[in-house]
Amino acid sequence: MTKYPVNKIILFSSVDGPGNRTVIFLQGCNFDCKYCHNPETRSLCTGCGLCVPKCPVGALKKEEKDGITHVIFSPEKCVGCDTCIHTCPHDASPRIRYMTAAEAFEVIKKQMPYIRGVTVSGGECTLYPAFIRELFSLCKEASLSTFIDSNGTYDFASDPELMEVTDGVMLDIKAFSEKDHLAVTACDNKKVLENALFLAKRGKLFEVRTVVVPTLYDAEETILETGKLLKDHAGEVRYKIIAYRPMGVREAYSHYPVPEQAVLQGYAESLRKMGWRDIVII
Amino acid sequence: MRPITMERVEQTRAEILETIKSPTLTHEQKVAVMAKEADSLLEVLDLPEGLDELLNESIDTKCICDLNEGHAPVRPRYIIPDYAKFMREGSKFLQLDPPKDLFEALNSLLIFYKHVPSVTNFPVYVGALDELLEPFINDVDEETAKKLLRLFMIHVDRTVLDSFSHANIGPKPTKAGRLLLEVEAELEHAVPNITMKYDPELSDDDFTLQAIKTSLRSAKPSFANHRMFVSELGEDYVIASCYNGLKLGGGSYTLCRLILSNIAKRAESLKDFREKQLPYVMDIMARYMDARIKFEVEESGFFQNNFLAKEGFISQDKFTAMFGMVGLAECVNILMEKEGKEGRYGHSKEADDLGVAIMEQIHAFNEQHVNPYCSVTGGHFLLHAQVGISDDRDVSPGTRIPIGEEPEELLDHLKHCSLFHKYFPSGTGDIFPIDTTVHKNPEFLLDIIKGSFQDNLRYISFYASDSDVIRITGYLVKRSEIEKLRSGVAVLQDTTELGLGATNNCRIEERKVR
Numbered sequence: 001m002t003k004y005p006v007n008k009i010i011l012f013s014s015v016d017g018p019g020n021r022t023v024i025f026l027q028g029c030n031f032d033c034k035y036c037h038n039p040e041t042r043s044l045c046t047g048c049g050l051c052v053p054k055c056p057v058g059a060l061k062k063e064e065k066d067g068i069t070h071v072i073f074s075p076e077k078c079v080g081c082d083t084c085i086h087t088c089p090h091d092a093s094p095r096i097r098y099m100t101a102a103e104a105f106e107v108i109k110k111q112m113p114y115i116r117g118v119t120v121s122g123g124e125c126t127l128y129p130a131f132i133r134e135l136f137s138l139c140k141e142a143s144l145s146t147f148i149d150s151n152g153t154y155d156f157a158s159d160p161e162l163m164e165v166t167d168g169v170m171l172d173i174k175a176f177s178e179k180d181h182l183a184v185t186a187c188d189n190k191k192v193l194e195n196a197l198f199l200a201k202r203g204k205l206f207e208v209r210t211v212v213v214p215t216l217y218d219a220e221e222t223i224l225e226t227g228k229l230l231k232d233h234a235g236e237v238r239y240k241i242i243a244y245r246p247m248g249v250r251e252a253y254s255h256y257p258v259p260e261q262a263v264l265q266g267y268a269e270s271l272r273k274m275g276w277r278d279i280v281i282i
Numbered sequence: 283m284r285p286i287t288m289e290r291v292e293q294t295r296a297e298i299l300e301t302i303k304s305p306t307l308t309h310e311q312k313v314a315v316m317a318k319e320a321d322s323l324l325e326v327l328d329l330p331e332g333l334d335e336l337l338n339e340s341i342d343t344k345c346i347c348d349l350n351e352g353h354a355p356v357r358p359r360y361i362i363p364d365y366a367k368f369m370r371e372g373s374k375f376l377q378l379d380p381p382k383d384l385f386e387a388l389n390s391l392l393i394f395y396k397h398v399p400s401v402t403n404f405p406v407y408v409g410a411l412d413e414l415l416e417p418f419i420n421d422v423d424e425e426t427a428k429k430l431l432r433l434f435m436i437h438v439d440r441t442v443l444d445s446f447s448h449a450n451i452g453p454k455p456t457k458a459g460r461l462l463l464e465v466e467a468e469l470e471h472a473v474p475n476i477t478m479k480y481d482p483e484l485s486d487d488d489f490t491l492q493a494i495k496t497s498l499r500s501a502k503p504s505f506a507n508h509r510m511f512v513s514e515l516g517e518d519y520v521i522a523s524c525y526n527g528l529k530l531g532g533g534s535y536t537l538c539r540l541i542l543s544n545i546a547k548r549a550e551s552l553k554d555f556r557e558k559q560l561p562y563v564m565d566i567m568a569r570y571m572d573a574r575i576k577f578e579v580e581e582s583g584f585f586q587n588n589f590l591a592k593e594g595f596i597s598q599d600k601f602t603a604m605f606g607m608v609g610l611a612e613c614v615n616i617l618m619e620k621e622g623k624e625g626r627y628g629h630s631k632e633a634d635d636l637g638v639a640i641m642e643q644i645h646a647f648n649e650q651h652v653n654p655y656c657s658v659t660g661g662h663f664l665l666h667a668q669v670g671i672s673d674d675r676d677v678s679p680g681t682r683i684p685i686g687e688e689p690e691e692l693l694d695h696l697k698h699c700s701l702f703h704k705y706f707p708s709g710t711g712d713i714f715p716i717d718t719t720v721h722k723n724p725e726f727l728l729d730i731i732k733g734s735f736q737d738n739l740r741y742i743s744f745y746a747s748d749s750d751v752i753r754i755t756g757y758l759v760k761r762s763e764i765e766k767l768r769s770g771v772a773v774l775q776d777t778t779e780l781g782l783g784a785t786n787n788c789r790i791e792e793r794k795v796r
Contacts, residue, residue, distance in 0.1 A: 015723065114730055
């Protein structure tokens, strides 16, 4: 059974889709968003071991196996001070666990009957579609709803098996124009916008969200153009407008101003005029 | 009546004078306190031998507490009038015909409330307001109905001056219930307390979500596991006072509580606690309750003369009594220490298993004890997880995990509750302050309610961590009123003083925010 890198599991979450959900965060991302507020989820550990001597409680150690250095993590010793992830020069974490989908489901089962469903997030969880397919199949057997939190780079249309077991997708629209998207993420957004329409037409787009980062890119254009692109589905899809906050952001990118509430309210008002009904500002 | 010493008379006279001169009690509060002081001079109950050294001790050693019910109970502690009968038939004594419209219904209820006694002198149950008012709600347009309900609720808050007063709504959605929730969300009152009876088959999600949103504004309603209560007490149960399940048209004669932590302190070992100390104290408390009940039924004349009984709004054969307990957490921790073990209540399986074993023992004792005046509950008392009083020190309410020691994960906290809620048909509950800046998703709490009740929780309450109205232990108080009282100003509701004591002594403001 293949094991996949799990950064963490939140047992009860109110912010990752409808109702109360258990959220599985997978490690690794194919975007490089400047404002990423959990950059330690971006990459896999290289085994360099720089974090090992920095851990104040000795929860990390280096081990050689088959000629490769690994960092071994002892969760029972960890005090959650995050020194390791702040030390890591690779945007990785030594604290990830490798789990099969069945093992992840065992953790999820403990929250029943308190949860409505499961959300898989990241990093970018669609880097591991086989994990999601298997996990969601198990969830469906247990009558749990299944949501994906994605940056929209995965070709959802090419994976009917995944769509079959997925109830909804929460999709980031980082920027609307290609130029802005490159500036924010260092990647283009052709597939992201295709996915937005594809998922909306299939009734599987639960939410689109945009992080408003003044001076980094044109958030107004992004929200209004996304609003227009999806206007036929404005009654069914939620638009979540998220204010940039510097907490957790890498130092080089933590200087952007926090947007004013009035500006965010203005974007929400424009969406309402287009027929959007479910708009959340956070 | 047994004689008392002049020394005790003089001491009580001094207390009465002090009450008269109090700068922070209102007139009504002074009258209520003086009545208790006068009552304390009576000695009429046939008290069991050994009671004195268990009852009349300081708060850190006493093993039994009778919650200031007095020496000669003039009425049952909790009275649950059948308001529906009053709406159908009116009252001869009150000279009221059955109400014919919403105006009359609300006016009649307000009159009735002023004639329902209890241990607090205010009604601890004000009715299933949605069911009582639904037949009249379409008499006027919706705006007028809401205005009338608003005035009614303001009237209750300003005249029923005690937040142990409790209204019920649900389980079915109604227009009256919806309007009452709208009004309560706007008013943010401490009185009355409200419970929504929740049943996944009967309560629709929209109505429940409205109740959840209201609870995050005004710390009420709480949510009761309707199916669980119906299975134990029948369809005609109500939730009164803090969270007490009782029979409609009945009530509770008395509520005394075992202070389990202090009983554990007396024990030499776990074995001594289980085999000697706990059985000894339970036996004396049960016989003390028997004596109180006997006086109420056979001597006080309440059930013979009060109009509530004469007109059938209550009947003595629907009354029972509540066998209470507090401090299971501290009791378990003390016994674990005495056994040289490390685990703590709420964090170790061994400690929690001991808690369950102690509850099984209390339950088994109660099933053996028979009182002739509790036939409505099979001749037995009902167990009650008492919420504590403001004098308590290092005694957690009922079976709750001590504040400051709550498990990190809400899931683990709820799983712990599910071990204990089933023992208490006459009430238990756990309280969760919610960070509403994080949780802008009422469906999150809806799922937690649904899951909790599937997992055998009985009763849960939420309030927003930044709300003015907060739930102290079972009752509600406004933070702003506590601050007034703290600064030496008299306040309207007597429960504010209890709230002030509890925030000073019981770390209410340090509860883990979820």
